Amino acid sequence: MSVKDTQLFSLLDRELIRQREGIELIASENFTSLAVMQAMGSVATNKYAEGYPGKRYYGGCEIVDEIETLAIDRLKKVFKAGWANVQPHSGAQANTAVFLACLKPGDKILGLDLSMGGHLTHGSPANYSGKNYQAFFYGVDRETGLVDYEQLERVALQEKPKMIICGASAYSRDWDYKRIRAVADQIGALVLADIAHPAGLIATGLLNDPLDHCHIVTSTTHKTLRGPRGGIIMMRNDFDNPYGIKDPKGNIRSMSALLDLAVFPGMQGGPLEHVIAGKAVAFGEILDQSFTAYGRQIIANAQAMAKAFVGKGYQLISNGTDNHLMLIDLRNKNITGKKAQETLDRAHITLNKNAVPFDDKSPFVTSGIRIGVPAVTTRGLKEKEMEVIAALIDEVLMNADDEKTIERTKQTVKELMQNFPLYPELS
Numbered sequence: 001m002s003v004k005d006t007q008l009f010s011l012l013d014r015e016l017i018r019q020r021e022g023i024e025l026i027a028s029e030n031f032t033s034l035a036v037m038q039a040m041g042s043v044a045t046n047k048y049a050e051g052y053p054g055k056r057y058y059g060g061c062e063i064v065d066e067i068e069t070l071a072i073d074r075l076k077k078v079f080k081a082g083w084a085n086v087q088p089h090s091g092a093q094a095n096t097a098v099f100l101a102c103l104k105p106g107d108k109i110l111g112l113d114l115s116m117g118g119h120l121t122h123g124s125p126a127n128y129s130g131k132n133y134q135a136f137f138y139g140v141d142r143e144t145g146l147v148d149y150e151q152l153e154r155v156a157l158q159e160k161p162k163m164i165i166c167g168a169s170a171y172s173r174d175w176d177y178k179r180i181r182a183v184a185d186q187i188g189a190l191v192l193a194d195i196a197h198p199a200g201l202i203a204t205g206l207l208n209d210p211l212d213h214c215h216i217v218t219s220t221t222h223k224t225l226r227g228p229r230g231g232i233i234m235m236r237n238d239f240d241n242p243y244g245i246k247d248p249k250g251n252i253r254s255m256s257a258l259l260d261l262a263v264f265p266g267m268q269g270g271p272l273e274h275v276i277a278g279k280a281v282a283f284g285e286i287l288d289q290s291f292t293a294y295g296r297q298i299i300a301n302a303q304a305m306a307k308a309f310v311g312k313g314y315q316l317i318s319n320g321t322d323n324h325l326m327l328i329d330l331r332n333k334n335i336t337g338k339k340a341q342e343t344l345d346r347a348h349i350t351l352n353k354n355a356v357p358f359d360d361k362s363p364f365v366t367s368g369i370r371i372g373v374p375a376v377t378t379r380g381l382k383e384k385e386m387e388v389i390a391a392l393i394d395e396v397l398m399n400a401d402d403e404k405t406i407e408r409t410k411q412t413v414k415e416l417m418q419n420f421p422l423y424p425e426l427s
Contacts, residue, residue: 026351027372032222053068067280094232110123110152147176156186167194174198193218203291218233223324224295230276235255238256302373379420395409
């Protein structure tokens with residue numbers, strides 16, 4: 001028990017150095033507080049706690065009951081939700097639970113096409129959501145890059161899905177949840193909002209609130225919420241399930257009861273109480289006024305970086321951003337997303353290749369890149385640094401085969417990030 005695994009911990013030391021010395025621009029990544037990491041590495045990892053607070057299948061759960069209840073209460077306060085479940089291990093599993101609770105195999109769903117910025121779990125044929133349900137899609141307008149709400153309504157009225165899904169993994173604009181709900185009400189459909197990416201900006205009132213209009217809301221707890229990796233499900237108000245769906249005992253239950261049953265025992269077993277403890281810490285941090293300032297800085301940084309890229313001739317989908325990310329079409333720069341990602345990685349600038357709407361390249365190559373600023377904002381970088389980063393990216397992409405340029409940029413990146421320490425307590 002006392003023997004240290006030097007091989008593993010040397011790898012973790014190297015990962016810490018990588019994070020410290022590089023510029024992290026993956027839109028789905030962030031840096032948690034040290035307190036969140038401490039909670040995740042706590043003795044709560046030792047406790048098995050199948051069930052829910054006060055209704056466990058194991059003894060000795062009185063303390064983790066309080067931990068999970070604290071996480072639930074804080075989350076409900078953050079989003080002004082009437083009900084919440086903090087047990088899903090990920091955002092994908094949160095979505096799985098909603099489908100399990102609300103739909104039957106073969107039911108129709110309508111979501112944003114993956115190739116237009118949607119998510120795998122919104123009906124992709126490669127995912128369970130596309131395999132178990134009849135998936136239909138809406139997209140974005142070719143000219144504006146904005147969600148095509150007229151197409152959404154047209155497909156919804158024609159196909160009459162049981163559920164309309166809104167939310168994306170690569171969409172830089174806010175959502176018109178009210179309009180989507182109006183369409184859903186015409187056909188008696190449920191609306192699921194997956195806010196995994198902009199959740200932190202929604203929590204602080206900086207973007208439209210889906211809980212005002214959508215029946216159910218899911219999210220991850222990392223990304224802009226800056227918590228541990230995990231998922232959550234929320235509702236503003238509980239409601240009777242509209243399809244008379246029965247629980248395993250044949251009883252018609254409220255939606256909250258069906259969702260709880262769908263998470264456990266429907267699609268996962270014991271909850272990760274150490275991760276839930278980390279979630280509780282993160283939700284407490286979000287309730288502090290400093291988090292609202294952080295959210296405002298995210299948007300300011302994203303817009304400053306977007307403006308810098310436009311000034312350098314890059315084509316941004318939708319011509320800008322309302323949130324934490326931007327999607328850049330590189331076809332006018334004669335470089336693929338794959339080449340851009342791999343080249344920038346060597347310069348210690350991390351982002352991801354990404355398909356752009358109406359892409360003519362494969363998902364393994366892509367014509368674009370996705371850039372997000374939550375992580376660099378956490379480290380304290382502001383608008384002027386966003387202009388510097390855009391210039392560094394441009395320098396690398398325009399000299400992608402010049403190793404001297406890449407090496408020089410790598411050194412510049414290291415020197416820049418030394419001014420914004422990451423976890424100095426871990427030195």
